[in-house]
Amino acid sequence: MTMNASILDRPLRLSDRVSSQIEAWISERALAPGTQLPTEKVLCERFGVSRAVVREAISRLKAEGCVETRQGLGAFVAAAPGEGSFKLMREVDPDAGDAADIFELRCMVESGAAELAALRRTEADLLRIGRALEDMEQALVTGDGGAVTDDAFHLAIAAASGNRQLERFLAYMGRQFSASRVPTWSEDGHRGGRAAEAQAEHRRIFEAIRSGDAVEAGVAARVHLTAAARRLGVVLRRPEQNMDTTDRVARHGEVA
Amino acid sequence: MTMNASILDRPLRLSDRVSSQIEAWISERALAPGTQLPTEKVLCERFGVSRAVVREAISRLKAEGCVETRQGLGAFVAAAPGEGSFKLMREVDPDAGDAADIFELRCMVESGAAELAALRRTEADLLRIGRALEDMEQALVTGDGGAVTDDAFHLAIAAASGNRQLERFLAYMGRQFSASRVPTWSEDGHRGGRAAEAQAEHRRIFEAIRSGDAVEAGVAARVHLTAAARRLGVVLRRPEQNMDTTDRVARHGEVA
DNA sequence: GGTCATCTACTTGTCTGACAAGCTCGAATT
DNA sequence: AATTCGAGCTTGTCAGACAAGTAGATGACC
Numbered sequence: 001m002t003m004n005a006s007i008l009d010r011p012l013r014l015s016d017r018v019s020s021q022i023e024a025w026i027s028e029r030a031l032a033p034g035t036q037l038p039t040e041k042v043l044c045e046r047f048g049v050s051r052a053v054v055r056e057a058i059s060r061l062k063a064e065g066c067v068e069t070r071q072g073l074g075a076f077v078a079a080a081p082g083e084g085s086f087k088l089m090r091e092v093d094p095d096a097g098d099a100a101d102i103f104e105l106r107c108m109v110e111s112g113a114a115e116l117a118a119l120r121r122t123e124a125d126l127l128r129i130g131r132a133l134e135d136m137e138q139a140l141v142t143g144d145g146g147a148v149t150d151d152a153f154h155l156a157i158a159a160a161s162g163n164r165q166l167e168r169f170l171a172y173m174g175r176q177f178s179a180s181r182v183p184t185w186s187e188d189g190h191r192g193g194r195a196a197e198a199q200a201e202h203r204r205i206f207e208a209i210r211s212g213d214a215v216e217a218g219v220a221a222r223v224h225l226t227a228a229a230r231r232l233g234v235v236l237r238r239p240e241q242n243m244d245t246t247d248r249v250a251r252h253g254e255v256a
Numbered sequence: 257m258t259m260n261a262s263i264l265d266r267p268l269r270l271s272d273r274v275s276s277q278i279e280a281w282i283s284e285r286a287l288a289p290g291t292q293l294p295t296e297k298v299l300c301e302r303f304g305v306s307r308a309v310v311r312e313a314i315s316r317l318k319a320e321g322c323v324e325t326r327q328g329l330g331a332f333v334a335a336a337p338g339e340g341s342f343k344l345m346r347e348v349d350p351d352a353g354d355a356a357d358i359f360e361l362r363c364m365v366e367s368g369a370a371e372l373a374a375l376r377r378t379e380a381d382l383l384r385i386g387r388a389l390e391d392m393e394q395a396l397v398t399g400d401g402g403a404v405t406d407d408a409f410h411l412a413i414a415a416a417s418g419n420r421q422l423e424r425f426l427a428y429m430g431r432q433f434s435a436s437r438v439p440t441w442s443e444d445g446h447r448g449g450r451a452a453e454a455q456a457e458h459r460r461i462f463e464a465i466r467s468g469d470a471v472e473a474g475v476a477a478r479v480h481l482t483a484a485a486r487r488l489g490v491v492l493r494r495p496e497q498n499m500d501t502t503d504r505v506a507r508h509g510e511v512a
Numbered sequence: 513g514g515t516c517a518t519c520t521a522c523t524t525g526t527c528t529g530a531c532a533a534g535c536t537c538g539a540a541t542t
Numbered sequence: 543a544a545t546t547c548g549a550g551c552t553t554g555t556c557a558g559a560c561a562a563g564t565a566g567a568t569g570a571c572c
Contacts, residue, residue: 013525015315039552050527052308055553059271059312063319071553072534101421108368108422109361116360165357166364269554295523306556311524327524328563519568526561533554541546 018047019057026066026077037067037075100229106170107225110154113170114205114221116161118214125160126210132156133206136199153202157209194231201227274303275313279322280403282333284442293323293331356485362426363481366410369426370461370477372417374470381416382466388412389462392455395441402441402451409458413465440487450487457483 022037038046043054058075061067068078117125132153139149158170201224208217278299294302299310314331317323324334373381388409395402414426440450457480464473 015525041552052311052526052528055308056311056315056525058553059315060319063316069553070535072536072551074535074552101419104368104372104419105365105421105425108364112360112364163357163360165361169361271554297523308555308557312554325524326564328522328565330523330564513572515570515572517568517570519566521564521566523564524562527559529557531554531556533552535552536550537548539546539548542544 014049014053015056015060018043018049018053019060021047022057023061023064023066031077033077035077037077039074103225103229107222109166109170110157110225111218111221113158113161113163113166114209114217115214116163116166117157118209118212118217120162121160121209121212125156129153129156129160129206129209133202136202140195140199150198150202157205160209197231198224198228270305270309271312271316274299274305274309275316276407277303277401277404278313279317279320280401280441282322283403284400286443287333289333291333293333295330359481359485363478365422365426366413366481367474367477369414369417369419369422370465370473371470372419372422373413374465374468374473376418377416377465377468381412385409385412385416385462385465389458392458396446396451396455399443399446402446403437406437406441406454413461416465437484440484453487454480454484 022043026037037043037058040051040054040058043057044051047054058067058069062069066078067075069075117129121129132149135149136153154170155167158167161167201220205217205220205224208220278293282293293299293314296307296310296314299313300307303310314323314325318325322334323331325331373385377385388405391405392402392409395405411423411426414423417423440454446452457476461473461476461480464470464476
């Protein structure tokens with residue numbers, strides 16, 4: 001006959017106590033994601049335990065998702081409990097290759113968002129997207145506030161897709177990239193016609209979503225992102241096959 | 257010159273692999289709560305690692321809530337890993353339709369990854385994908401280790417896409433979703449033919465990537481993910497238009 | 513024979529020391 | 543000045559040892 005009540009009396013393992021204290025320490029100071037934790041050695045001295053115990057404690061925090069470790073660097077706060085998501089994708093360098101990679105990724109996901117938006121958009125969604133479009137139209141005249149509204153436009157489409165994961169992801173990526181939209185809407189961008197060009201692409205996307213044509217919406221989104229990359233001078237690898245693949249197929253579909 | 261030595265060779269911590277394999281092992285055999293796990297010593301010999309690694313792996317499973325340990329007694333299955341991994345999904349969003357959202361998102365991104373992989377795969381990539389495929393083939397016979405290799409298969413494709421942002425994103429999503437692959441490779445999955453069905457879809461994807469047919473690779477990936485969702489009983493909203501959109505278009509492209 | 517203390521074998525928990533792998537930064541080299 | 547390379551840090555892994563806790567066999571005692 002086993003004493004099941006012993007679960008409550010069970011001896012507290014050292015690693016449990018240590019992990020609790022570290023977690024409390026993070027919470028109390030409200031450490032921002034990315035903050036570096038003390039090294040294992042320091043933690044050993046502070047808690048008076050061996051490194052094995054500290055490692056098990058940190059291992060537990062890793063499993064809970066609030067700590068990340070990188071060999072040779074250290075341990076870092078990953079995210080406050082409950083909000084861990086795409087945080088893993090931080091530290092994106094606006095470097096050369098990364099920019100192309102991100103454009104490719106956005107092309108896949110945003111075209112998908114446009115397709116879903118065409119299928120599921122509500123009247124409220126259309127109103128929101130349309131308002132962003134009008135604001136950009138005005139920005140074309142006044143030459144002001146284009147970049148901000150551009151963000152709003154793409155976010156509104158993501159929201160209209162009805163897929164909350166997609167919306168969160170695109171919101172994140174959009175934030176990463178809002179800086180790159182600036183050149184399009186800069187003084188130079190207006191003069192060089194880049195702003196007007198982008199706006200024409202935006203109108204095509206909006207029309208497709210309004211009319212409920214998913215295929216056309218996806219194509220329009222892909223065209224827009226490919227053109228945006230070109231306008232920013234980002235060189236897409238194997239451009240002749242790369243992002244045009246589905247586009248080309250879709251055109252055949254249209255013709256057929 | 258960028259080192260394409262790639263992400264997956266590095267962040268492969270031993271303890272992560274061991275914990276994944278133990279978790280998959282529990283899932284595939286559908287071990288009842290209370291079942292005793294092999295001792296640490298046995299696990300060390302079986303995986304060929306030190307006790308520290310095994311202990312970290314088990315520590316992770318403890319944190320996930322699917323394993324409990326008692327000093328002097330051993331380690332025991334606490335709850336079905338399905339519930340334990342639901343905890344990971346809970347972090348994303350406790351909503352019901354969340355699984356469908358994630359499937360949609362994965363469908364977009366993984367099909368894109370397959371297309372890019374078909375265009376850019378190196379011989380080393382093909383070797384790695386092929387090895388994962390063979391491992392799954394063997395898992396079909398032995399009934400063991402299918403879920404882990406399934407992860408490896410999709411990650412290898414992501415790596416072959418040559419897009420590091422994509423690879424990181426899919427690695428993240430894969431971790432969130434590896435639990436959902438378990439039913440396919442469980443005992444029940446083998447008996448019901450779900451494993452064989454999935455494997456056939458995998459072969460189609462691999463063949464397309466090997467032959468460099470981007471369109472076919474994308475189609476095969478979309479078919480696979482749609483089927484996977486169906487096998488798991490996930491209801492995709494508006495299935496008749498939803499994920500089939502680009503698929504239908506691509507087929508027209510093939511015919512044309 | 514039955515009861516109880518003890519002893520043994522085995523498990524997980526903790527400690528220690530060492531080396532490997534990966535990263536940062538600055539000095540030395542070209 | 544730009545580049546290379548190594549010292550010095552970090553975490554990751556290994557090996558062996560002992561402490562603490564448990565179950566079951568052993569054996570003594572009634």
